[in-house]
Amino acid sequence: MADALEDALRELTPAVERVPLDDASRMALRATIRPEASQRVLFSGHYDTVFGADHAFQAARLIEDGTRLNGP
Numbered sequence: 001m002a003d004a005l006e007d008a009l010r011e012l013t014p015a016v017e018r019v020p021l022d023d024a025s026r027m028a029l030r031a032t033i034r035p036e037a038s039q040r041v042l043f044s045g046h047y048d049t050v051f052g053a054d055h056a057f058q059a060a061r062l063i064e065d066g067t068r069l070n071g072p
Contacts, residue, residue: 001047
């Protein structure tokens with residue numbers, strides 16, 4: 001799955017790297033776009049969820065005053 005995500009990210013930017021986590025078997029992907037921008041956004045997630053597409057866990061929702069999105 002990491003290979004597929006890395007390929008998809010490379011369509012947005014060539015600045016994609018694998019970052020080792022706490023041991024050599026776990027890696028994160030980091031893609032950087034416009035690092036010089038005055039405002040930046042962090043998107044974070046994981047790709048090991050095994051719930052089906054129609055499971056309730058898959059639903060995203062706005063929380064608090066509608067300025068934050070929570071979802072898988």
